[in-house]
Structures are given as C-alpha cells and as structure tokens.
Amino acid sequence: MSFKIQTLNKIAAIGLNVLDRDNYEIATDINNPDAILVRSAEMHDMQISDNVKAVARAGAGTNNIPIPELSEKGIVVFNTPGANANAVKELVMLSLLLASRPVIDANKWTNELAGKGDEIPAIAEKGKSQFVGPELMGKTLGVIGLGAIGAMVSNLAQHFGMEVIGYDPFLSVKSALFLDKKIKLAETLDSVYAKADYITIHVPQTNDTKGMINAAAIKNMKNGVRIINIARGGLVNNADVLAAIDSGKVSCLVSDFAAEELLNHKNVICLPHIGASTPEAEDNCAVMAASELKDFLENGNIVNSVNFPKTLTENPIPSGGTRLCICHKNIPDMISKFTSILGDAKLNIASFINQARGDIAYNIIDVDGFVSDEIIAKLASCDTVSRVRPIFG
Template structure:
C-alpha cells in the first residue's frame, strides 16, 4: 500500500512506515502545489498532512483510495471533518504528542517577558551597563490565566505552579472534578472577562471555531491589566490582531507573544510586525525534536493500525 506525506514529517516516522512495509512518497512542499497534489492523491491508500494542506471536499473527492488521513499535530481547522465523515475516512491527529513542548513555550514566553535576557545581551554588546532598566520581576505570585483547559493547559499549569504562580482558568466544557482542576490547583472562573481582568499573563489554548473567532478583541482588551501579556500558541484568528496592535499602542496591555497568526507567514508590512512588544515566532510552539519524533511515530503507528483493519484511539471521525 502507498502513503503520501504532503508536509514536514520527522524522518523516524517515515522510516517506521517503510519498516512496516509501506511505499512512502514524501514532499514537504506539496501542500503549496495544489494542482499537483490533487493529481497525486488518487493513487494513495493513506495521506499524512500537517496544517497547510487544505483537506476540503475537493481534496477528499480526489482521494478515491484513501482509507485514513493522518494529521501531524492537533489542530483540525484545515480539515473538513464533516466531509471526511461523509466519505467514511477517519482523521487521526497526534493527540497530546506536542503538549509538553507547547507548555514549555508558554513558560519561555513568560520568562522572557519578566526577564528579557536577549534584550539585555544586545544592550550590553552596544557598550551599555543599564542594570536599572533591565531590572525584571518574578513570576512568583503572578497570575496566569488559561483560556481552555485541555491537556496543554494542564501541563502548562503544572509548570507554572512550580514557579509559584497563581493559576486561573476559563473553560465552559470542563467540570469541577476534571483532572486539570482537581489535580493542578487551577481555580476556575465563570467568564472570560473575569479571567482577562485578573491575569498578569493570558495564555490561549482553544481551537479556532465560530465561537472562538476574535474572542479577544477591542471590547475586552480594556479589561486587562496595563502590564499584562497575552500569549497565543493555539491558532491565529482567536485574537483580533489589529485590535491587539491598538491595545498595545494605547497602553491598555504591555505586549504579546504570538506563535500563530491569522495569515501565515506574516506580511512584511503588517502592523503586527512593527510593534516591538509583540514577539513573533513562526508557528514553532509545538515544534521540538522530541515532540516531532513523538508526533511522527504516533501517526505512523496509528495509520498502520487503520490500514490493517483496526481502529485508532486518536481518530476524531
């Protein structure tokens, strides 16, 4: 059987598929060559994608032989799940494989905001020695607000707790005795507004849906503390980017760490790229050697399970 990989996949996952006896074709740029992609997919029994490949009805109609689609990550906004379900094609994301890496990204962002060592290094190399300007603050006793209380938030909370932070969370789908509340000491709040107003750092951990589109915007930025930072490692479009720029320019909040943007890659003349206190990274929060190895191996093994007639424990449709 043949498997097509359309985006970046760590080599150990590809080697695992070949060890299991599959013929694997791999082109990490194929997601950007739509016409070529649509001409290729009819030949394959399984397709493995990341976040750039648009798995829509046109794609699924072309994938006439496909028995399964593997997703190298957890976000599913590029995949039409209803269309996959109608065609009886299971979709398998890499459940929790990158959760630790994303949690560590959030910690890195908060540490950078409180102690900007790279800025201090650059200033010292310019011949300065401004100890007062680079006096930071402790994360201890600061409040971290988590929007969404899934596995990434759970692991973030455990790490933040070790730094002595107070942690609050907003998630209307989490019950009082779910593990993230019962075992990590996260204090639930009833509304998003309450979380925004009480937090020194706000970290986003929800999928992009109709309900979460622009959920942080000009109407609720004024509720936040003027020294607060917002961190988005989830999906672009959850934070209204122009409203964020204006909130920082008007000193309603201090800044932001954005690993994801509504349009990726960022445009050079984008206003969001002009604000120094908005720190940008190229969608790498979950991208570490360890997490990508786990992701690749998980998807390889779960795709193999389905192709051999079994069911994947990670399947969403």
C-alpha cells in the same frame, strides 16, 4: 495487504518506521494513496483522491485540513493530542518570562557595545536599568483551555510561585485529575480576564473561538495584562491587541504566529510557529500519527479522530472472514439494513460494533465468510452510506 501513504510534509523517520515497507509504500509524489500523513501543509485547495481513506495530522491542530468535506466522503481525520504538549508547555513558560523581562532587547542592546573593549562592563552596568521587568512570582496566570497543554502549563506555573486560574467549559475528567488541587477554576472568561496579570490561550480555533481575544475581551482585562498565544494565530484579533498595546492597556503580546502587522511593533514578540519544533515532539507526533493510520488501515480501529467516533475492537479479523468498516450518517434503521443484507446473503455476523459522533456513525462488522463485491456494493448503496471498506482475514 499493502497500502500507499502520501506524505505532504517531512515526517520524522521514527514515525515512518512504524509502517513496515513490506506492506506500505511511502512517498510525497504518489498516485491514489490510501492515506495521507501531514503536518502543516495546506489541504483546503488540494484535490484529494477518492481512494483516500484517512488523513493523519502529526500535531494537534487541524485547521489546515478540510474536515467537513472529508467527513462527507467517509475519510477519517486523525490528530495527535498530547504528543507535542511538553514542547509547547516549555515554550509557553519561556514566553511568560520573555513577556516579563525584556531579555531580547537587552541582548540586542548589549551586542551593539561590540568594539568598546574595556569600557563594556561599565557601560552595561549603567545601561541595565532600561531593561527592568516584573517577576512571575505572586502574579496571577489565566489559562484558557485546560487540555493536555493547558493543564501542564497550569501545574508548572505554580512552581514559579504564580496563582493560576483556569477556564475550560469542556474540561475532561482526565485533565481535571491531572490538575494541581491549588489551581482555581473559573466559571466565565470574564472572571479570568478580571484577575489575570498574564493570559495564555490553549483552545482549538473554531468558529466560536476565532478572534476571541478582541477589543471587547481586552476591555474586561486588567491594565498591563500580558498575553501569550502559542495555540492558533486566529484566536487573537491582532489589530485590537496592537491598539491596546499602543494605549498601554496591554503590556506585551507574545505570538507564535508571524503576521505583517506584528513585526517590529513595540512590546510584541513574534515567533515563527516553533511551539512544537523540538526533535522529541516531532518524533512523538510522527509515531502517534503513523500508529493511528496503521491500526485503522489494518484493523479498522479509530482512536484520536477529530470527525469520527472512537471505535475499537480487540477481536482479530475472522480467519477466512471479512471485517466491514462502514461509514454513514447517524440516522435510524441503518443497522437493520446492514444486517438484513448480510442475512439475505447467508453470512453470519460474528461481532458488530456501532458508534456515533454527531451526525456521523461508524461500524465494525466481523463476518464469518468472504463478503463479495456484490454484497459490498449493496451495503454501499444504502442511503447515507459514504464508504464501505472490507478487510479480509
């Protein structure tokens, strides 16, 4: 079997090497790709070939991908949760320090002393008082979202002597077990806002979370709060935060998402989306994304999809047989339709896995024997089926 992979961004070579060149053709300009590898490229206005079976995002966020449209076409969208978590965690910790100690301004001021020669030490000593900032020790950090990154930030902040209070209504068992026992869990966002000297956000951008840091939320925060956003730009209403900075309610905003209104504003540190910009994170994301595509294309397995259910089989594809990967709406009686069609064709089902996520269902059906184009067409013609993909053994 051979596959065509289109890359919309530069993908680390170590990740592309997961896809052996005997079976994979990889290029930026490629006709009718089987799958797409992407980082931050905008896909919402992109014409996507009907031949595309999967999109893998080398990163966690997927707001650059038109997920509802792809779901309707039976296209699986993967991401790489946790692959860049350490890189983002480290930038968050740096941001906490930058929000406290005005080291950027201090460095800029010190550089302006160039040319004053032997006078510099005395001038620097006299001028340092304008760059005073609080310590992290003893302060309270509110962490909104306790996934891979939020949990790592929470644990590390404790080593800085901070009190940590976290909020996550969807806290997974895995993340809960990873959290230090000293970390307090809040039942509401308002209880975090009321107690936190620093707030860092680690949630995906959805209709529910977009603009969540706004005037109403800020009103419930402590005076002088410092806000860190290394997650997604749309989580913060910039106008509301800037107004709060001007009034003194908010002491500082550190954002990894450049916007015109944030640039050169007092007490705002704006970065160019560098949260995952480490060679280690780029390698980890590329390897995970390529591995997810490879397993899906070759075996039909789905892991770390944002729109399809996790579906795994360790069974090999039957020798001389066919593995059918079927996407459809999660409605009653679909399984009986598939088994009836295969039974009428005198094809024996060796194994059958059905998983659902919301209104999407996915099946891996192993058949002892060759499934013809005619039978595949019959399966595809069933109501609500969006894709039938055979993998031949």
